[in-house]
Structure formats: structure tokens, C-alpha cells
Amino acid sequence: MAREQTFVMVKPDGVQRGLVGEIVARFERKGLKLVAAKLVQVSKELAEAHYAEHRERPFFGELVQFITSSPVFAMILEGENAIAVVRAMMGKTNPAEAAPGTIRGDLGLTIGMNVVHGSDSPESAKREIELWFPEGALTYERTVDAWLA
Ligand code: DAT
Numbered sequence: 001m002a003r004e005q006t007f008v009m010v011k012p013d014g015v016q017r018g019l020v021g022e023i024v025a026r027f028e029r030k031g032l033k034l035v036a037a038k039l040v041q042v043s044k045e046l047a048e049a050h051y052a053e054h055r056e057r058p059f060f061g062e063l064v065q066f067i068t069s070s071p072v073f074a075m076i077l078e079g080e081n082a083i084a085v086v087r088a089m090m091g092k093t094n095p096a097e098a099a100p101g102t103i104r105g106d107l108g109l110t111i112g113m114n115v116v117h118g119s120d121s122p123e124s125a126k127r128e129i130e131l132w133f134p135e136g137a138l139t140y141e142r143t144v145d146a147w148l149a
């Protein structure tokens, strides 16, 4: 295990449906530390850069259209094994297959609007954090950290 940072966002459907608080609360209760957060109206350029690995996929245009359609809530979360922990809490990409108890399993219905994004590897986390937060994250202590790892 290692202390990691990961990039997470509540997608436009989650913001529109009033789920930002619920989703942030789940990560906070888990013990992950918020070290950066902001509401972003995503540009086409940022959307295309973020999802660059999918540019040849048939759904790429719809994906960019969706993610730029309304603000997203972007954040950096930190903690032991944060990248895998967030992915597990999100559930499978298709909410129809995501287990109950996961964010997508509990709150999503279709793959096109699956509520949340989280980096899928240390390489993706580094790339996405630099892309979304060029200003960087905050460094601060929480006394509770001693009771989490
Ligand atoms: P994840 O978001 O779980 O990392 P991904 O990186 O494979 O999944 O895909 C990015 C997003 O693209 C995903 O959250 C929703 C959309 N997407 C993926 N596969 C799709 C498909 N077959 N049809 C429509 N949208 C899809």
C-alpha cells in the first residue's frame, strides 16, 4: 500500500441531480482526504484531452458532448491506496452491472450517465491531476489521519 492521490469528478448528471454532497460524503466517510476541489464548466479542449484514450471509440463525440453539457465537480482525493479504493467505491462502468453499495450501483442507471469518474491507475491519476489542477493541491494535516493508516 502507498499513500496516493487520485482525480475524481462528479459528472454533469450528478451535479444536476444534486448528488455532489452525497458522493463527497461517501469518500469522506471512507477516510479519504480532500486536497483540492472545484466546480468546472468543462471546455471541449479539456474534455477531449481528459478522454484522449477513447478518441477512436464510437461514443467519443457523445462523451465529450455530455461532459461539457453542464458543470462537473472536480476533486483530488488522498489516502492509502486511494486510486483502487475510489474505483471500488465507484463500481463498474455500466451502472446496470455495478454492485449495489457502489456509487454507480446505487445512483446510476445507464452507461452514458454514470455519475462519477475516478482515475484508473497511478499513471492516469498523475496525468489527470496535472490536467485538471495545474494549480496543484493543498497540503494540510488532519489529526484523524493517525486513526486511518
Ligand atoms: P470508466 O469511467 O469506468 O473509467 P471508461 O474509461 O472505459 O470507463 O469509459 C469512460 C466513459 O466513457 C465511461 O465512464 C462512460 C463512457 N463509456 C464507456 N463505454 C461506453 C459505451 N460502450 N457506450 C457509451 N459510453 C461509454
Ligand code: MG
Pocket: 120
Ligand atoms: Mg476510465
